[in-house]
Amino acid sequence: MTIKIYSFIFVMWILMLIGGGLMVVVVGPITFGIDVEPIITSGVKVFLALFLIFIWIFTLTKVKNWIFKSQIKS
Numbered sequence: 884m885t886i887k888i889y890s891f892i893f894v895m896w897i898l899m900l901i902g903g904g905l906m907v908v909v910v911g912p913i914t915f916g917i918d919v920e921p922i923i924t925s926g927v928k929v930f931l932a933l934f935l936i937f938i939w940i941f942t943l944t945k946v947k948n949w950i951f952k953s954q955i956k957s
């Protein structure tokens with residue numbers, strides 16, 4: 884049982900590191916040019932960040948359910 888809990892924690896940390904890296908490398912440098920308002924650029928970045936957070940939470944929930952449902956069956 885402890886192996887499954889540790890694997891869940893490991894997957895959670897990996898997802899957080901990958902998500903943070905994507906935020907810094909992909910979402911951070913997004914610009915639309917000089918004539919676009921900075922508030923629009925910030926809004927797009929917020930939307931992308933929230934979308935990635937939703938995907939990461941969904942993925943982590945699926946991993947958690949997969950790990951702990953297999954524990955209940957055995």
